[in-house]
Amino acid sequence: MEKRKTSLNSRLNVLVAVCFIPLLVIAMYLVIMLYRFSERYDETVQNITTANAYNLDLKEQVDYTMYIIVVNSERAEELVDIDAPQQLIGQAREDFKELYDSAGASYARNNLQRILKSLQSLETSVDEIRQDATVTGNYDRNLERLDLDIRVQTELIQEQIQEYIYHEASDLESLREGIRKDVTTAIVITIMIICIILITTLLLSRKISHNLTSGIDQLRMVTRKAGHGDFSVQADMQDGDEELEELAEGFNQMVERIGNLVEDIQIEQLNLRTTEQKLLQAQINPHFLYNTLDAIIWLAEAGEKEQVIMMVTALSDFFRTTLSKGRDYITVEEEESHIRSYLQIQQFRYQDILEYEIDIPKEMHEYQILKLTLQPLVENALYHGIKNKRGMGRIRVSGHIDSGYLVFLVTDNGMGMIPERLAEVQREMNSEHLDEHNADPSGFGLYNVVQRIRLNYGPQYGIWLSSTYGEGTEARVEIPAIKK
Numbered sequence: 001m002e003k004r005k006t007s008l009n010s011r012l013n014v015l016v017a018v019c020f021i022p023l024l025v026i027a028m029y030l031v032i033m034l035y036r037f038s039e040r041y042d043e044t045v046q047n048i049t050t051a052n053a054y055n056l057d058l059k060e061q062v063d064y065t066m067y068i069i070v071v072n073s074e075r076a077e078e079l080v081d082i083d084a085p086q087q088l089i090g091q092a093r094e095d096f097k098e099l100y101d102s103a104g105a106s107y108a109r110n111n112l113q114r115i116l117k118s119l120q121s122l123e124t125s126v127d128e129i130r131q132d133a134t135v136t137g138n139y140d141r142n143l144e145r146l147d148l149d150i151r152v153q154t155e156l157i158q159e160q161i162q163e164y165i166y167h168e169a170s171d172l173e174s175l176r177e178g179i180r181k182d183v184t185t186a187i188v189i190t191i192m193i194i195c196i197i198l199i200t201t202l203l204l205s206r207k208i209s210h211n212l213t214s215g216i217d218q219l220r221m222v223t224r225k226a227g228h229g230d231f232s233v234q235a236d237m238q239d240g241d242e243e244l245e246e247l248a249e250g251f252n253q254m255v256e257r258i259g260n261l262v263e264d265i266q267i268e269q270l271n272l273r274t275t276e277q278k279l280l281q282a283q284i285n286p287h288f289l290y291n292t293l294d295a296i297i298w299l300a301e302a303g304e305k306e307q308v309i310m311m312v313t314a315l316s317d318f319f320r321t322t323l324s325k326g327r328d329y330i331t332v333e334e335e336e337s338h339i340r341s342y343l344q345i346q347q348f349r350y351q352d353i354l355e356y357e358i359d360i361p362k363e364m365h366e367y368q369i370l371k372l373t374l375q376p377l378v379e380n381a382l383y384h385g386i387k388n389k390r391g392m393g394r395i396r397v398s399g400h401i402d403s404g405y406l407v408f409l410v411t412d413n414g415m416g417m418i419p420e421r422l423a424e425v426q427r428e429m430n431s432e433h434l435d436e437h438n439a440d441p442s443g444f445g446l447y448n449v450v451q452r453i454r455l456n457y458g459p460q461y462g463i464w465l466s467s468t469y470g471e472g473t474e475a476r477v478e479i480p481a482i483k484k
Helices: 008-071 084-102 106-133 139-227 242-282 287-302 305-326 332-349 375-386 419-430 441-457
Strands: 329-331 354-359 368-370 393-402 405-412 462-468 472-480
Touching: 008 084, 008 106, 008 139, 084 106, 106 139, 139 242, 287 305, 287 332, 305 332, 329 332, 332 354, 332 368, 332 375, 332 393, 368 441, 375 393, 375 405, 375 441, 375 472, 419 441, 419 462, 441 462, 441 472
Parallel strands: 354 393
Antiparallel strands: 329 368, 393 405, 405 472, 462 472
């Protein structure tokens, strides 16, 4: 069963939810608890305030008004509002009836019920005294009823109200104690939930961080490998988040395209190297052919049949190696035959000044060599060494194997070069690009050979020159020893 992928955004949303939702629940719980406490507190305070409004005013106003009505019934309407007691009792009954309806505790309801009954009894007594106050001869009886019915009942109602207020005040203390316990419980629960949130958040954040950093580390490693030229690397994010998987997929596609582009460039460079090699090979001095053919014509005109045969045979061997059926690499034996044919032809032309020696061991004959590697060096030794010297000169070509390398030495005892001239030739020979129009012919020929060697074998191979003015020059060639 394929594992369901989750995005980094989803993981972060879960982390936020884990942190936010419990805190929101705690906040809502605390708000609700505070609201309930506030509501209960306001209700109790409102009850006390309502009851306390009648604690003194009811007795004082009813007692005073009824006293005026009893002792001075004729002018009572002028002195007081004779309807005030009934109005005050009626308002009190309505208020205490509301308190009774909203009361939850049984003791409060019982207390309020007694107050309502007392108010009803007080109202009856007030009505009776008002009616009797207008009858002559009832003064003493009304005065007695004022003490026994009115004042006693208002005092009873006052005590009942005070008792109600006392119980409500006790409820405030109970409410305070309940608030304290609930707050303590809420604090403990909040601390526990916060600890759970912190632990859960830590675990989730570590998991998210691990997934993210491990994916980034893998991308960093494969990016480093790709930066060093290894375009076969692939970032594997199968167990990572969706974003990392998409990033890895894009990276893999990019590396694959870069690898293909680099491969195409390498192929183009190889084709370019092959083209350059053929161009450089074609640039090797063509004047040799012209001069040799001129010499053969001259010998033929002079009737030197044997010399003509020898020259034509040598020229045939020379070009057989030069062409070599299109091959770029030939054996050392073939290269030796090539330079021998060249020297035979040149010795005929310069027999008064040229001697040569070829000393290449037979064990080197089976190794490969880039064709036309030694001939340009021999030609350079002849034209820029021997010809500039008065008298007989000698060219020696030798070879040996040294630590996996083929080493060839082309030595002449010609004029040699002064240090400044030697440095100039070496600079031209080893330059990246050479201006063939301004370059010295000797430097240009050596440059071609060096470039061909480096294009085929690598930059660590080439030609090294040493020369002493008046004594001669030595060219040292080093190439890898590779058998055919």
